[in-house]
Amino acid sequence: xxxxxxxxxxxxxxxxxxxxxxxxxxxxxxxxxxxxxxxxxxxxxxxxxxxxxxxxxxxxxxxxxxxxxxxxxxxxxxxxxxxxxxxxxxxxxxxxxxxxxxxxxxxxxx
Amino acid sequence: xxxxxxxxxxxxxxxxxxxxxxxxxxxxxxxxxxxxxxxxxxxxxxxxxxxxxxxxxxxxxxxxxxxxxxxxxxxxxxxxxxxxxxxxxxxxxxxxxxxxxxxxxxxxxx
Numbered sequence: 001x002x003x004x005x006x007x008x009x010x011x012x013x014x015x016x017x018x019x020x021x022x023x024x025x026x027x028x029x030x031x032x033x034x035x036x037x038x039x040x041x042x043x044x045x046x047x048x049x050x051x052x053x054x055x056x057x058x059x060x061x062x063x064x065x066x067x068x069x070x071x072x073x074x075x076x077x078x079x080x081x082x083x084x085x086x087x088x089x090x091x092x093x094x095x096x097x098x099x100x101x102x103x104x105x106x107x108x109x110x
Numbered sequence: 111x112x113x114x115x116x117x118x119x120x121x122x123x124x125x126x127x128x129x130x131x132x133x134x135x136x137x138x139x140x141x142x143x144x145x146x147x148x149x150x151x152x153x154x155x156x157x158x159x160x161x162x163x164x165x166x167x168x169x170x171x172x173x174x175x176x177x178x179x180x181x182x183x184x185x186x187x188x189x190x191x192x193x194x195x196x197x198x199x200x201x202x203x204x205x206x207x208x209x210x211x212x213x214x215x216x217x218x219x220x
Contacts, residue, residue: 004152006152031207031208033207033208033209040213040214041213041214042114042200042202042211042212042213042214043153043200043209043211044211045208045209045210048207048208050207088152088153092207095160096141096158096160096204096206096207097155097158097168098143098155098209099155100145100152100153100154101152102150102151102152103150103151103152
């Protein structure tokens with residue numbers, strides 16, 4: 001139903017490489033969001049997408065809201081060590097309820 | 111501006127004990143949420159509230175109760191703690207879109 005499938009589950013990359021992760025669902029969402037979680041902390045909002053087809057950047061991060069409203073991707077360019085963490089996609093429903101993907105664990109090797 | 115504040119940060123409970131996880135926000139947000147995060151997993155919605163005096167169940171409400179007597183506070187109650195409730199609990203709030211999360215409460219039931 002309203003479950004999100006996030007991939008990949010984990011990534012091990014070299015510093016300077018680009019990263020891409022995505023989320024898909026069989027349900028339609030009003031808003032797509034991408035969060036980053038550091039160890040022992042709550043998720044922090046990176047990018048919010050409000051319209052189908054929207055492409056938004058935040059520094060080295062770029063995210064898109066899929067045309068079908070059922071998917072989104074996040075790209076990180078020129079990764080640096082502090083990009084390490086768990087990235088979660090989230091889809092927000094009409095009633096402000098939010099569903100989360102299982103996360104992508106990113107490791108960046110210097 | 112403290113944002114979303116959760117207490118306690120850590121707690122160990124014995125099976126059958128009860129406790130209340132506190133959550134307070136000072137941003138005058140109407141919407142508040144409780145999530146649990148199990149190891150290596152995304153967040154699952156326990157309960158949410160769209161305003162003072164209104165609460166509703168999320169995906170995994172069994173074993174929990176909430177109340178929302180004020181806009182600021184949204185406590186989560188565990189009446190009879192079970193090992194399956196060992197998790198990290200996050201409270202979040204939003205005025206409309208994009209949540210602000212607290213730093214979490216790590217609960218262990220033994």
